[in-house]
Amino acid sequence: xxxxxxxxxxxxxxxxxxxxxxxxxxxxxxxxxxxxxxxxxxxxxxxxxxxxxxxxxxxxxxxxxxxxxxxxxxxxxxxxxxxxxxxxxxxxxxxxxxxxxxxxxxxxxxxxxxxxxxxxxxxxxxxxxxxxxxxxxxxxxxxxxxxxxxxxxxxxxxxxxxxxxxxxxxxxxxxxxxxxxxxxxxxxxxxxxxxxxxxxxxxxxxxxxxxxxxxxxxxxxxxxxxxxxxxxxxxxxxxxxxxxxxxxxxxxxxxxxxxxxxxxxxxxxxxx
Amino acid sequence: xxxxxxxxxxxxxxxxxxxxxxxxxxxxxxxxxxxxxxxxxxxxxxxxxxxxxxxxxxxxxxxxxxxxxxxxxxxxxxxxxxxxxxxxxxxxxxxxxxxxxxxxxxxxxxxxxxxxxxxxxxxxxxxxxxxxxxxxxxxxxxxxxxxxxxxxxxxxxxxxxxxxxxxxxxxxxxxxxxxxxxxxxxxxxxxxxxxxxxxxxxxxxxxxxxxxxxxxxxxxxxxxxxxxxxxxxxxxxxxxxxxxxxxxxxxxxxxxxxxxxxxxxxxxxxxxxxxxxxxxxxxxxxxxxxxxxxxxxxxxxxxxxxxxxxxxxxxxxxxxxxxxxxx
Numbered sequence: 014x015x016x017x018x019x020x021x022x023x024x025x026x027x028x029x030x031x032x033x034x035x036x037x038x039x040x041x042x043x044x045x046x047x048x049x050x051x052x053x054x055x056x057x058x059x060x061x062x063x064x065x066x067x068x069x070x071x072x073x074x075x076x077x078x079x080x081x082x083x084x085x086x087x088x089x090x091x092x093x094x095x096x097x098x099x100x101x102x103x104x105x106x107x108x109x110x111x112x113x114x115x116x117x118x119x120x121x122x123x124x125x126x127x128x129x130x131x132x133x134x135x136x137x138x139x140x141x142x143x144x145x146x147x148x149x150x151x152x153x154x155x156x157x158x159x160x161x162x163x164x165x166x167x168x169x170x171x172x173x174x175x176x177x178x179x180x181x182x183x184x185x186x187x188x189x190x191x192x193x194x195x196x197x198x199x200x201x202x203x204x205x206x207x208x209x210x211x212x213x214x215x216x217x218x219x220x221x222x223x224x225x226x227x228x229x230x231x232x233x234x235x236x237x238x239x240x241x242x243x244x245x246x247x248x249x250x251x252x253x254x255x256x257x258x259x260x261x262x263x264x265x266x267x268x269x270x271x272x273x274x275x276x277x278x279x280x281x282x283x284x285x
Numbered sequence: 286x287x288x289x290x291x292x293x294x295x296x297x298x299x300x301x302x303x304x305x306x307x308x309x310x311x312x313x314x315x316x317x318x319x320x321x322x323x324x325x326x327x328x329x330x331x332x333x334x335x336x337x338x339x340x341x342x343x344x345x346x347x348x349x350x351x352x353x354x355x356x357x358x359x360x361x362x363x364x365x366x367x368x369x370x371x372x373x374x375x376x377x378x379x380x381x382x383x384x385x386x387x388x389x390x391x392x393x394x395x396x397x398x399x400x401x402x403x404x405x406x407x408x409x410x411x412x413x414x415x416x417x418x419x420x421x422x423x424x425x426x427x428x429x430x431x432x433x434x435x436x437x438x439x440x441x442x443x444x445x446x447x448x449x450x451x452x453x454x455x456x457x458x459x460x461x462x463x464x465x466x467x468x469x470x471x472x473x474x475x476x477x478x479x480x481x482x483x484x485x486x487x488x489x490x491x492x493x494x495x496x497x498x499x500x501x502x503x504x505x506x507x508x509x510x511x512x513x514x515x516x517x518x519x520x521x522x523x524x525x526x527x528x529x530x531x532x533x534x535x536x537x538x539x540x541x542x543x544x545x546x547x548x549x550x551x552x553x554x555x556x557x558x559x560x561x562x563x564x565x566x567x568x569x570x571x572x573x574x575x576x577x578x579x580x581x582x583x584x585x586x587x588x589x590x591x592x593x594x595x596x597x598x599x600x601x602x603x604x605x606x607x608x609x610x611x612x
Contacts, residue, residue: 098359
């Protein structure tokens with residue numbers, strides 16, 4: 014597995030798409046900071062809360078529309094370029110091939126998230142300076158704040174792992190980068206439409222809509238940061254799923270497409 | 286193993302494979318398939334294939350398009366799962382020890398495929414990491430396939446010939462014992478084809494075993510020790526190139542009184558046919574009996590200026606085997 018990971022890492026380093034997507038994500042986060050800085054919630058755009066705001070934005074608003082592009086394209090391109098047979102006719106097993114691709118995509122997302130903390134720091138300082146606030150505002154924060162940041166970083170990464178795995182699996186299952194990207198990006202829109210339909214149907218269907226992935230991705234982040242940002246900025250109520258419940262749901266949502274792609278890749282012929 | 290009594294289209298009874306059984310020991314096999322079969326739905330791509338490639342030889346795997354060559358190669362490399370049958374490569378069963386086999390095998394399957402956004406050198410780096418090969422082999426391989434000067438260029442800017450050479454280079458990166466090359470001469474210019482031929486001969490000299498498919502039959506004829514011709518998923522002939530082409534059934538007899546000679550030879554029971562063209566006769570008979578033909582004619586005071594087996598080109602032979610029998 015290690016040699017294959019080294020190969021995937023080399024491919025990632027040389028692939029401009031990852032860097033371009035990260036830059037787009039940073040630009041959108043910076044714009045969000047501009048908007049928050051101009052609002053009454055500007056304390057959330059100032060350090061150290063700026064870190065949580067950036068991670069929240071990445072998890073809910075920005076990254077779900079960015080990283081499926083890399084993951085879907087990564088998986089589907091192996092089939093459209095035919096490189097899948099170049100790799101698999103050497104040593105790696107098919108499972109290793111899929112897992113290494115996902116792993117390096119998750120690595121890219123992790124590095125990009127670390128970058129978003131840097132962007133948040135710079136943007137937070139800019140907002141503070143432009144609005145005449147102190148550069149660091151720790152009002153109302155307790156000693157557990159650092160732990161909250163770490164938890165939020167890991168939760169955001171986990172949420173993005175879902176989108177990455179989903180897009181990667183779709184790209185692999187359908188042997189198409191376009192489908193991988195489409196499924197990854199289309200999930201939120203599909204959920205929106207289905208939620209409307211299911212809610213209108215009521216009863217069982219309405220309860221089903223309360224178990225869609227974005228319910229849990231939102232719940233996970235909101236539950237983690239709700240005590241550390243201002244109450245109006247983010248708010249959890251009694252209907253918001255808890256952290257353990259959200260983690261279990263997210264794990265299921267990651268496991269299903271991953272298992273499907275592994276089963277298919279292991280059993281079907283490589284005809285690309 | 287193919288049945289030694291198998292008849293072949295256009296061949297008399299008894300025309301058989303070039304005696305694989307006699308000179309191949311199982312231990313010498315680089316590749317041995319047993320009734321290897323692949324169905325795609327109702328389509329039979331490969332049908333009970335029994336292929337034997339000896340260690341250290343260059344083996345030509347021929348057939349018209351759609352005959353099942355690439356599917357066979359894909360099955361050998363574990364890319365496609367056989368519907369039935371088995372394959373041993375380097376003495377190991379592909380079903381049980383694929384990773385170990387692939388560690389000793391280099392391959393180019395169909396068109397060369399690499400990452401278009403990476404340079405030639407970086408693509409070889411990827412392959413080197415996957416195969417656990419040291420990076421210092423890359424320069425040597427680039428030099429071997431004459432791509433050193435273009436190594437920094439992106440793969441997508443390469444010509445087809447350059448892509449093909451890079452693929453061969455990648456196959457050679459970890460010095461595999463066995464090479465499986467599917468159409469390696471595709472896209473090469475004449476000079477490139479000559480270089481490829483020299484490279485294959487050199488690799489054979491270094492002890493590599495090579496299974497090669499190609500439609501450039503002239504090249505196959507020049508480099509291969511043995512060939513198999515596949516038609517509609519089945520092996521029609523398999524044997525040594527020299528025996529298949531030289532062990533034919535036509536003997537050319539150049540003689541002054543050709544009309545008289547034709548009449549005499551036409552009465553010999555083991556001669557199937559005699560055809561006259563000026564003072565040259567084409568006699569359909571076992572080549573091994575050429576001396577007897579000479580004796581029969583001499584007994585009638587007819588003296589041949591030349592008696593020689595009429596060796597076919599591989600192209601003629603291939604067409605004879607495959608024409609009118611394609612899917």
